[in-house]
Amino acid sequence: xxxHREAPEISKDPVADSTDVYAFVSPDKPGTVxxxxxxxxxxxPAGGPNFFEFGDDVLYEIHIDTQGHxxxxxxxxxxxxxxxxxPDTFLYNTAPITSLxxxxxxxxxxxxxxxxxxxxxxxxxxxxICPPCNIGPLSTPNYAAxxxxxxxxxxxxxxxxxxxxRAEGFYVDLGSIFDLLDLRxxxxxxxxxxxxxxxxAPGVNTPKFLNVHSIALQVPISRVTAKGRPVIGVWTTASRxxxxxxxxxxxHFDSGPFTQVSRLANPLVNEVIIPLGKKDFWNTQQPAHxxxxxxxxxxxxxxxxxxALYPGVFPHLAALDAAQTPRTDxxxxxxxxxxxxxxxxxxxxxxxxxxxxxxxxxxIPPAAKPSIFGLLGGDAAGFPNGxxxxxxxxxxxxRALAGVTVPLVDKSFTPDAAxxxxxxxxxxxxxxxxxxxxxxxxxxPYDGYDHPAA
Amino acid sequence: MPGSxxxxxxxxxxxxxxxxxxxxxLLKGAATVGVxxxxxxxxxxxxxxxAASSRSAALTHNAGPAPANESxxxxxxxxxxxxxxxxxxxxTTCARVNDTQLAARLSRAAR
Numbered sequence: 001x002x003x004h005r006e007a008p009e010i011s012k013d014p015v016a017d018s019t020d021v022y023a024f025v026s027p028d029k030p031g032t033v034x035x036x037x038x039x040x041x042x043x044x045p046a047g048g049p050n051f052f053e054f055g056d057d058v059l060y061e062i063h064i065d066t067q068g069h070x071x072x073x074x075x076x077x078x079x080x081x082x083x084x085x086x087p088d089t090f091l092y093n094t095a096p097i098t099s100l101x102x103x104x105x106x107x108x109x110x111x112x113x114x115x116x117x118x119x120x121x122x123x124x125x126x127x128x129i130c131p132p133c134n135i136g137p138l139s140t141p142n143y144a145a146x147x148x149x150x151x152x153x154x155x156x157x158x159x160x161x162x163x164x165x166r167a168e169g170f171y172v173d174l175g176s177i178f179d180l181l182d183l184r185x186x187x188x189x190x191x192x193x194x195x196x197x198x199x200x201a202p203g204v205n206t207p208k209f210l211n212v213h214s215i216a217l218q219v220p221i222s223r224v225t226a227k228g229r230p231v232i233g234v235w236t237t238a239s240r241x242x243x244x245x246x247x248x249x250x251x252h253f254d255s256g257p258f259t260q261v262s263r264l265a266n267p268l269v270n271e272v273i274i275p276l277g278k279k280d281f282w283n284t285q286q287p288a289h290x291x292x293x294x295x296x297x298x299x300x301x302x303x304x305x306x307x308a309l310y311p312g313v314f315p316h317l318a319a320l321d322a323a324q325t326p327r328t329d330x331x332x333x334x335x336x337x338x339x340x341x342x343x344x345x346x347x348x349x350x351x352x353x354x355x356x357x358x359x360x361x362x363x364i365p366p367a368a369k370p371s372i373f374g375l376l377g378g379d380a381a382g383f384p385n386g387x388x389x390x391x392x393x394x395x396x397x398x399r400a401l402a403g404v405t406v407p408l409v410d411k412s413f414t415p416d417a418a419x420x421x422x423x424x425x426x427x428x429x430x431x432x433x434x435x436x437x438x439x440x441x442x443x444x445p446y447d448g449y450d451h452p453a454a
Numbered sequence: 455m456p457g458s459x460x461x462x463x464x465x466x467x468x469x470x471x472x473x474x475x476x477x478x479x480l481l482k483g484a485a486t487v488g489v490x491x492x493x494x495x496x497x498x499x500x501x502x503x504x505a506a507s508s509r510s511a512a513l514t515h516n517a518g519p520a521p522a523n524e525s526x527x528x529x530x531x532x533x534x535x536x537x538x539x540x541x542x543x544x545x546t547t548c549a550r551v552n553d554t555q556l557a558a559r560l561s562r563a564a565r
Contacts, residue, residue: 243529243543255529256543 003264004041004207006271007279010262014040015055016238018264019212020170021062023234023358023386026218027366028438033224035076036216036389036440037062037236037264043165043211046448049092051133052165052213053109054080058238059258060215065233066226070288070355074224077114078163078215080130082107093132093139100129100150108132111163113155113217124155130164134211136449144444152439160218160439165211167433167443169389170267173424174206181302181309183398185425186418191309203425209432209451216440221362231337231348233357234386235265235287260284265358266334266384267393272302273334287355290335294354297335298326302401314416317403329405333384342408346380360386372427376404389441395423535561 004019005011022036043052063072086106095104112126131151134143152162176182180192184201187193239258246252262283273296274282307318332338337349337359348359367381372392374382383391402419433443529543538554
């Protein structure tokens with residue numbers, strides 16, 4: 001998935017596993033940017049009695065590079081604390097949870113938000129409460145209005161924050177993609193699917209009806225940009241203390257400095273660009289050191305797989321691969337941003353430092369008629385200019401890797417006809433619940449009573 | 455509860471030179487060379503010359519105020535007994551220490 005369980009080690013540590021990062025100029029408050037970092041992937045809504053939560057022992061951060069050096073000029077840190085008022089019941093709640101102060105709610109989390117920037121560390125909020133997980137109509141009635149909306153908090157600097165469960169907004173056909181890059185709408189052309197007589201078919205949204213945990217911030221643009229530099233680079237990290245000792249009473253003791261165990265900026269980078277043997281290492285590295293991985297961007301494995309798995313469909317891409325032509329288009333899109341002059345009126349270039357950052361040009365206003373294909377769809381307010389919750393990043397990246405963006409750097413190259421059509425066959429219409437029109441934009445989480453349906 | 459810490463280790467557990475030292479206190483932690491220990495008293499004063507320890511800024515991650523205090527537990531990871539290279543974890547810090555004598559004593563204590 002975008003970055004769900006994308007590396008061997010982090011796949012065993014869900015609470016520290018970053019799954020998606022979003023950064024966009026807020027469509028309903030265009031003087032602000034919204035930053036969202038998702039964690040705790042693939043939550044079955046009925047997964048009780050220990051429902052999903054953030055890790056008290058994890059340091060969650062959202063970083064912003066304002067200077068183009070791939071270093072964090074601003075970091076927001078989030079630390080969680082769990083309370084268990086009654087340890088003598090197995091129940092998450094002993095009666096309906098009707099409000100965030102309900103005494104019936106027996107396992108709750110609060111959190112602090114701290115901003116670090118050139119002026120120092122500033123605690124922006126503390127004791128902020130997360131909503132409960134959405135259990136069902138008996139336990140969490142009137143979830144959106146009574147429990148989720150009151151969990152949107154104002155911070156001391158005027159920013160807005162939410163941390164808690166949300167409906168998974170990333171749509172992807174995992175079942176087909178991880179089955180030898182089969183894309184159901186084109187599987188009549190796929191090497192192995194064709195041999196089995198598979199016909200073209202619609203995509204299947206694998207994470208439909210699953211939840212995730214989101215950390216969402218809405219911040220005035222002036223608070224996250226440097227004067228005269230509207231392009232920011234955004235990424236999230238999760239860190240754990242280096243030493244852990246398990247006690248024999250079920251507890252544990254952590255000590256030492258925090259060390260990074262997960263990071264995420266552009267979708268699908270560690271998932272499909274970085275090879276299996278380097279994925280865990282990638283998660284420990286700082287974006288400023290990403291030059292060491294540049295070869296994987298210049299010669300992406302997916303670009304070689306497409307002609308092999310779809311024989312005869314991508315002849316121009318195959319020729320490009322055979323010539324060992326470095327994919328400077330992919331390097332630009334994912335590692336430096338697109339320089340001025342490549343696309344009329346657009347840039348999200350941050351400088352020559354190669355780093356996986358989600359780059360957002362905050363001077364580009366929200367689109368009146370957005371395209372889920374973002375920049376490829378003529379919508380400069382969408383991915384890879386930041387990322388909105390509804391952007392079809394799977395199709396955008398598939399098309400780019402298939403060669404659609406090569407003409408940005410080589411006008412003599414003609415993309416294969418199929419490249420511009422690639423998709424896993426999904427759109428936001430395949431979600432089980434809609435996005436929200438306002439902060440935190442990701443939909444109300446699915447409840448465990450109704451999902452899966454009987 | 456996740457994240458809960460046990461009680462602090464009393465320094466009386468840590469008479470490393472004494473045959474009566476506590477093995478319990480020495481068995482916490484993990485070590486690639488098979489040696490780990492909680493060592494508060496032993497890491498203070500003369501047991502570790504100041505020049506032998508270093509606190510690398512690169513090893514610390516700014517995670518907010520978590521000042522070390524004298525009652526805080528310490529985890530020692532002996533990385534290499536032969537060279538005496540150890541990481542000493544306390545609070546949110548890690549100090550890289552080189553002390554062959556202490557490493558050898560910890561090794562003996564962990565048998």
